[in-house]
Amino acid sequence: MSSPITEGRRFRAYTTRHLDELLERAGLSGEQRLRARAVATVLPFRTNAYVVDELIDWSAAPDDPMYRLVFPQEDMLPAEDVTALAALLDTDPRGPRLKAAAAAVRRRLNPHPAGQLELNRPTVGDSRLQGIQHKYRETVLFFPQQGQTCHAYCTYCFRWAQFVGDADLKMASNDIDELVRYLGEHPEVTSVLITGGDPMIMGEPVLRRYLTPLLELEQIESIRLGTKALGYWPQRFVTDPDADATLRLFEEVVAAGKNLAVMAHFTHPRELESELVADAVRRIRDTGAIIRTQAPLIRSINDRPELWSGMWRTQHRMGMVPYYMFVERDTGPQDYFAVPLARAFDIFREAYSQVSGLCRTVRGPSMSADPGKVCVDGVAEIGGERVFVLHMIQARDPELVGTPFFAEYDPHAVWLHDLKPAFADRFPFQ
Incomplete structure (x- = not known):
């Protein structure tokens, strides 16, 4: 191509x-x-x-x-x-x-869903830390200042508010020392996700400045890089002037005993067709890094099961690990892109049934909502009542992880706040 x-x-x-x-x-x-x-x-x-x-x-x-x-x-x-x-x-x-x-x-478009601007930001004394989120016990998100753009913007992006030039809506920091200090005070944190924007928009010297201090922290077991670069600019890992230097940096992270995961966003099979993508994937994997793939389910773009099963098989064949199918978040043009939860589960189930067990590392459809990641496990009839069966993949309260619960069936519901609890007065996280 x-x-x-x-x-x-x-x-x-x-x-x-x-x-x-x-x-x-x-x-x-x-x-x-x-x-x-x-x-x-x-x-x-x-x-x-x-x-x-x-x-x-x-x-x-x-x-x-x-x-x-x-x-x-x-x-x-x-x-x-x-x-x-x-x-x-x-x-x-x-x-x-x-x-x-x-x-x-x-x-009016809910620019920061799930409390990502305030609720997830940790504090030191009376001050909220900039560009750091700590929603789940083991994982901290870091938003480097120089990574607050992308090679291209997705129209569905739930972090669209990062890119509109409004300082009040932006999450970013250029203080890696502040992150290191925070991690030192929180030994329960074992994983750092560097996100944005897209950290792979940064050149190797800047990326190195953020990654190197994390290699000295024994508590950190994994470093994740959330990126769309493989889909939108695979040259970043193949022909860009600092492509080789970036891959050497990846090798250093792996050699330091850290699990380096490139969290690659692929929304449509066409993004996987270029030989450049295949070259980029091979080069990244040769460093010892793992590539995990994820994307939201988007109406009019990828809301057909054969697209997802085809993506998962291709990704698996290329050596990547299918990881998540997300539900479009309650922000921006959600009404334009959202797929009802019942339909989302049908698409996931049908796609899931078309792949081998080695592709079934993928989870979903999952809502990254305020209380945590809520997975739709299916629709069942219990006691004569039709209900959604759900569970918490991740939760602000770790005790809720893996907790199954039920919601009244609603064919029009597209998000957690559209659901009402079944067989209970409230959901476990309320």
Whole structure:
């Protein structure tokens, strides 16, 4: 799929400055382009030449799933909001009224679900630590300042608020010493997840600055890097100027006795087709790192079981470990992308039934909700009542991990807060 020219060229980003031209390439009319650009005043837009030239089937746009994965759609927001924003964008594109209107829409979109801005941030004395989250006992998340962007933004991203230029909505830190001090005070933490944004947007010298101090901590057993780079810019591990140096850094992490896990996001099978991806996967695995794969279930992009079973088989064949199918989170354009929980389970079950046991390392469909990761195990009839069967994969309260519970069956429910407890007055985590 990729050519030598593609493999060797340098990274080129496309932002809102290029959006109208790209939307025209998709065959949109002037009014349609204006309304899509209005959505991009609220939700962030960024893509790159590899995604545009290698992954999107422009003959099928705007219905192509890879196009929908990265380009704004006018029905991602309420029609009245899009109309108001489009009018302002058309008459005063740089005015304060447009900025204020876009900010007001963002606030209604639940920019930080599951309390990720406040509830999960640890404190030292009376101060909340910046760029650190500690939701589960054994795991701390760290958001490096220089990793607060991506090679391309997914339209469904639950961390979209990181990318809109609002300092009040951003989680980030450039103080690795503060993280090390916090870990020293919390010996129960054995795993650090470096996320963002995308930490693989950072060059090797910056990435090294964040990783090296963690290698001195005996308590840390694993380091995870959450990244979409394998799908959106596999050159990062193959032909980028510091690709080799980055892989040597991975080898050093493994040699220090740490489990290094690249948490790779693959949302659609097309992201796995390039020879560049196969090369990148081989090079990463040769360092001793493990690649675990995960993605949300997204309506109109990957809501068919054969897509998931195909992805899992391909990932397994390439030496990656299928890890999670997530439910689209309650933020941003959730109404546009969400799949009802009942349908989500049917898709997962059918896909799961089509793969061998070696692919069944994957878990889901899982909701990363305020109390923890809630897995939908199925639909059952108990005592004449149809119910969802659920359990906690992870929990703020470790005692709840593995706890099964029941919710009244609702074919329209898309998130935990849509459910009502069955056979009890409340859920175990309430």
